Amino acid sequence: xxxxxxxxxDLTVTFRRGEVRALDGISLRLPVGMVGLLGPxxxxxxxxxxxxxxxxxxxxxxxxxxxxxxxSRSQRREVKATTGYLPQELGLYPDLTAYQFLDYMALLKGIxxxxxRRARVKEVLELVSLGDVANRKVKGxxxxxxxxxxxxxxxxxxxxxxxxxxxxxGLDPEERLRFRSxxxxxxxxxxxxxxxxxxxxxxxxxxxVVVIERGHVAFQGAIGDLATRAEGMVWHLTQPATAVPPDLxxxxxxxxxxxxxxxxxxxxxxxxxxxxxxATVEDGYIALMHxxxxxxxxxxxxxRAV
Amino acid sequence: xxxxxxxxxxxxxxxxxIGIAPPxxxxxxxxxxxxxxxxxxxxxAGADQLNLAAGAVLAGFAPLGTAVAASSxxxxxxxxxxxxxxxxxxxxxxxxxxxxxxxxxxxxxADAVVFRSLNAWPAGQGTGGYVLVWAPPMLWLVAxxxxxxxxxxxxxxxxxxxxxxxxAQYLMARDILDNTVxxxxxxxMGVAAKVPAHEWTVNRIAxxxxxxxxxxxxxxxxxxxxRFVGSDAA
Amino acid sequence: xxxxxxxxxPPLAARGWWAKTVAAARYEYLMQVRRPAVWLVVIxxxxxxxxxxxxxGFTSTTDHxxxxxxxxxxxxxxxxxxxxxxxxxxxxxxxxxxxxxxxxSTPTGIGPRLWGKAVGAGAASITPVxxxxxxxxxYLTAQRGAGVIPVGLAAFAAIILPGLVFVVACxxxxxYLAGPVLYRLGLFGYWIWGNMVGxxxxxxxxxxTPFEAIGEYPSGAWFHGVMFDAKQRGVHPTGGQAVLSIAxxxxxxxxxxxxxxFVLTKRSPS
Numbered sequence: 001x002x003x004x005x006x007x008x009x010d011l012t013v014t015f016r017r018g019e020v021r022a023l024d025g026i027s028l029r030l031p032v033g034m035v036g037l038l039g040p041x042x043x044x045x046x047x048x049x050x051x052x053x054x055x056x057x058x059x060x061x062x063x064x065x066x067x068x069x070x071x072s073r074s075q076r077r078e079v080k081a082t083t084g085y086l087p088q089e090l091g092l093y094p095d096l097t098a099y100q101f102l103d104y105m106a107l108l109k110g111i112x113x114x115x116x117r118r119a120r121v122k123e124v125l126e127l128v129s130l131g132d133v134a135n136r137k138v139k140g141x142x143x144x145x146x147x148x149x150x151x152x153x154x155x156x157x158x159x160x161x162x163x164x165x166x167x168x169x170g171l172d173p174e175e176r177l178r179f180r181s182x183x184x185x186x187x188x189x190x191x192x193x194x195x196x197x198x199x200x201x202x203x204x205x206x207x208x209v210v211v212i213e214r215g216h217v218a219f220q221g222a223i224g225d226l227a228t229r230a231e232g233m234v235w236h237l238t239q240p241a242t243a244v245p246p247d248l249x250x251x252x253x254x255x256x257x258x259x260x261x262x263x264x265x266x267x268x269x270x271x272x273x274x275x276x277x278x279a280t281v282e283d284g285y286i287a288l289m290h291x292x293x294x295x296x297x298x299x300x301x302x303x304r305a306v
Numbered sequence: 307x308x309x310x311x312x313x314x315x316x317x318x319x320x321x322x323x324i325g326i327a328p329p330x331x332x333x334x335x336x337x338x339x340x341x342x343x344x345x346x347x348x349x350x351a352g353a354d355q356l357n358l359a360a361g362a363v364l365a366g367f368a369p370l371g372t373a374v375a376a377s378s379x380x381x382x383x384x385x386x387x388x389x390x391x392x393x394x395x396x397x398x399x400x401x402x403x404x405x406x407x408x409x410x411x412x413x414x415x416a417d418a419v420v421f422r423s424l425n426a427w428p429a430g431q432g433t434g435g436y437v438l439v440w441a442p443p444m445l446w447l448v449a450x451x452x453x454x455x456x457x458x459x460x461x462x463x464x465x466x467x468x469x470x471x472x473x474a475q476y477l478m479a480r481d482i483l484d485n486t487v488x489x490x491x492x493x494x495m496g497v498a499a500k501v502p503a504h505e506w507t508v509n510r511i512a513x514x515x516x517x518x519x520x521x522x523x524x525x526x527x528x529x530x531x532x533r534f535v536g537s538d539a540a
Numbered sequence: 541x542x543x544x545x546x547x548x549x550p551p552l553a554a555r556g557w558w559a560k561t562v563a564a565a566r567y568e569y570l571m572q573v574r575r576p577a578v579w580l581v582v583i584x585x586x587x588x589x590x591x592x593x594x595x596x597g598f599t600s601t602t603d604h605x606x607x608x609x610x611x612x613x614x615x616x617x618x619x620x621x622x623x624x625x626x627x628x629x630x631x632x633x634x635x636x637x638x639x640x641x642x643x644x645s646t647p648t649g650i651g652p653r654l655w656g657k658a659v660g661a662g663a664a665s666i667t668p669v670x671x672x673x674x675x676x677x678x679y680l681t682a683q684r685g686a687g688v689i690p691v692g693l694a695a696f697a698a699i700i701l702p703g704l705v706f707v708v709a710c711x712x713x714x715x716y717l718a719g720p721v722l723y724r725l726g727l728f729g730y731w732i733w734g735n736m737v738g739x740x741x742x743x744x745x746x747x748x749t750p751f752e753a754i755g756e757y758p759s760g761a762w763f764h765g766v767m768f769d770a771k772q773r774g775v776h777p778t779g780g781q782a783v784l785s786i787a788x789x790x791x792x793x794x795x796x797x798x799x800x801x802f803v804l805t806k807r808s809p810s
Contacts, residue, residue: 053645057809073649076809080647087645091638095571107563108646108653112556153642327721335725346743355742371725378721462720463577466625469728470585470618477617477736481592 003032003191004065004082004160006052011061013047013215018059022047024215025061034187036202036223037195038285039212045195046088048212049165052193053085065161081110084159088166088195090150094139098130098149101138102156109157124152127182143170151179155186162192168201180205199282209281211288218288223281230265230283235274237262246270249290251283265290317405323385324402328375332410335371339363340417347424360421361428361439361497364414369444369493370472372410376403377451377464386534395531407448414440430500442513443493447472449520456524459533491516560648564656565663572630572664581622582668589618595766604684608692609765611676612699615669616755617736620707623665624727627711628720630661643810650804654712658797662708669704670696695763699755702786703735706753709793713800738769748773750785757785 006029013023023044039045050056052063054076063070065079093101102121111117125131128148133141138149147167154162164183168176183192184205194206202209202223209226211219219226237246238261245253245262248270252263263277264270265287279287321329343359351359379402383389389398418436421427428439447468455464475482475493482488490512495501501509527533572578590611593599598610634640643653677692707727715723735754738747746752748769759765761782770777777785 050641053641054809055641055644073810077647077649080645080810083645085642085645087638087641089638089641091634091640091642093567093571093637093639095574096567100567100570104563104567105642105646107556107560108643108648110556110560110647112559327719331721331725334722338729351742358741367729370728374725374728375721458577458580460575460577462626462629462724463581465721465724466577466581466622467584469621469625469724470581470588473618473621473728473732474585474588476732477589477594478592 002160003189005067006030006161006191007064008052009062009064011048011051011063012059013044013051013056014059021215023051023058023212026212026215026217027061028210028217028220030191030193031208032189032191033208034184034192034194034206036206036209037193037212038199038202038209039197039218040289041197043212044215045197045212046165049085049087049163049193049195052161053083053163054080055085079161081157082160084154084157084162086150086154086162086164086167088169090146092138092146092149095137097135097137098125098141098152099134101149102153105153106156111157120156120158124155127155128152129178144172144175147171147175147179151182160190162186162190163195164192165195166197167194168196168198176201199285203281211285213289226284226288227279227281228284230279230287232276232279233265233267233287234277234279234283235264235266235270236277237264237271237274249286251286320398320402321405323383324379324405328378328406329409331378332372332375332406333413335374336363336368336410336414336417339367340413340420343417343421343426344424347426353425356424356426357429358498360426361494364418364421364428364440365443365494365497366472366476368410368414368417368440369447370469372407372414372444373447373451373468374465375406375410376448377455377468378461379403379406380452380455380459380461380464380534382461383534386531390531395534396525396528399528400525403448403452407444411441411444414444428497431496435496438510439496442510442517445517446491446493446513446520447517449517449524453520453524453527456527557652560652561655561659564653565660566656568630568657568660569664570660572626572661573667575626578626578665579668581626582619582665583672585618585622586615586669586672589614598766603764604688604691605695605763606765607680607684608677608688608695609699609759609763611680612673612695612755612763613759613765615673616700616703619669620703620753621728621731623669623704624707624711625724627661627665627708628715628723628727630657631712631715631720644808646810649810650808651801654797654801654804658709658712661712662705665708666701666704669700673700691763695759695765698758698762698782698786699765702758702789703753703755706789706793709796713796716800716804736769738772740772748775750777750781751788752785753789755785758782 008029009027011023011026012021014021026048037045037048047056051058054070068075068079070076070079096104099121102124103117106117106121111120122131125134128151130145130148130152133145138146141149147170151164151167154164167183168179171179180201183194186192194202196202207223208221209219209223210217211226219229234251238259239246240259241255243260246264248264248266250262250264254261254263263283265283340363343356343363346356346359380399386395389395415436418440422436428435431439450471451464451468454467455461458464472493479492479494482492489505490509492509493513495509496506593611593614595610598607601607634643673692673696677689680688680692711723711727714726718726734746735752736747737743737745739745748756750757752769756767756770757777760767760770761777761779767775
């Protein structure tokens, strides 16, 4: 199996008769492996993913998977057969067991052979460590377990393109680590598009990243290049707890006994006692959010295959 | 002034939470019935038919529509958990039911006035009938619907059973009237024919009395509002 | 890199409409038949009517056909309202549970899911009726002998089932338009008007015609069962009219499902 060639050209999605431009002329090509999709809440990440999965039709522009554009119903169905999706708002049938739910989803995904389906359901249940509780009704599951059912159903059909939207929301730290490791393993010869606003999830797993802001691509490229955007601009600034916070883009705030330390971005020295530190991806992301224009983003470096 | 504004704001918001379906359903039954009677009157239907239709609307359709609408409010509250952290859920639910029942009751009262003016009036009813023909059955049926919906956490069960009880009373009227106890719970008393005054009085007291008991029982069940948090209704 | 999943042949999206529909039906059946409300409401309504069955004294007849037909008439009087009531909220259930996106992202269109819901959830809602009917046949068999069974099964199929299938079809489609609350009231209104408010009330109605869903025509034509509204119209139903009376609700149900599938498919991207 090879990962698909996913090309998005001038993709635009509007709502309320054009009043809301959720996506505005997005063009990019997804490489193989893990690709992070970052952006603030309301940036258009979920809308983007819903278009890729065929759940939402674009207003204009195109999405092509291995040359097949998602314009007709039959073309969308062909692509969906090799796509897996874990939506942000994950709904499950509470009265079914995990096994039954996955069996049903497997059938809907076209795995009609009973033996193959049973084997696959058992396989994915083991992969997400739910084998022991597979015959318990989903309504009795914890949030983390439900998320694992979600990822299990997304990989049932061995998808070439796996799209996961905010997969670690509500998970405890251990489960988050487990999720990341599972996704990274799955990305071997697939394309996994991981959408999140948790930068650390992207940093740990994705060599490439796309940043969407207000419906535009604000950045596309290697994860290291995103950090570079803030190089030389990151400072630690400690002030008394009662002092007014600095009027600068702030990445982090750490209260302590001696005062409050702000991790800020500034092209010049923000205060005489400020300490310059090296930039991280999160710094680059914040720098981007506070200092970016759509024109600059479209001419950014292309995503490179790793 | 501020208190009044906040009360209105609260009522408006609760109506937004309820949505359009329950009030429309309640009003559809009573208004739809009124339109039927008016059309029958306009097309020259006989007096007996008119009186029967008017009685059916007031004592039957209006209470049923209101009860179905009221029961639909239970078990469909995605914000229940948050609401429970701020106030007594029982009060909120009863307020919402009241917001559906009150307009339906007012419209039904208006129906009664219109029917009387058209001489489409249940046999033997006096001016007390403006309220007594429909209000006790409405209270009774709404209370039962609420009790079933809350007890089973299922608006589907409530509306199905309530509709069945209504229809059973219609189909088995003779058997019900022949039974001393069941007679006191007959919704359509005095609709098809005049009844002795004492029977009428007992019925019109017993119906709302049972309704009040059902409301109290529903209220007690709502003492455990955590039952409404979480999964799909039964 | 070691493969995480065992490689299989990729599923083909276009195949398996039937298998997907059967799967949807199977799981819809499972989810619906487990609901306590389904059993409570449907059996409750049957019990309510059968507590004082109509017509009075029919249970002492020696004619097996008449006996089962009149029992069937009592069954069908109220339980369709319950069947419709418990099905109406299944219609938008996926949206309520947040499953819409997930299901739309699969290569399966609306069709298998709609038909699966109609067949599966519908069969589950009819199951209590069937169980109650089997129980009744068991009781009658103990009283009258095994001769009741074949005629009892035929009566179920001819008198009870067509009306229920019609209600099922409407209950998994019309609520898309009207919502479950208004639909339940509308179903009740239709059931009375269309099947019980006969010509004696002076308003136009299908009650007593072959276009009613309460099974009066098959009951009268084939089983010598009690006639009510048809009798008021002076009708002695023939076999052909009985067939029409069965076919009409089934065809209307089919039409409603097909139209709904068409409309939903047009609206859905999948």
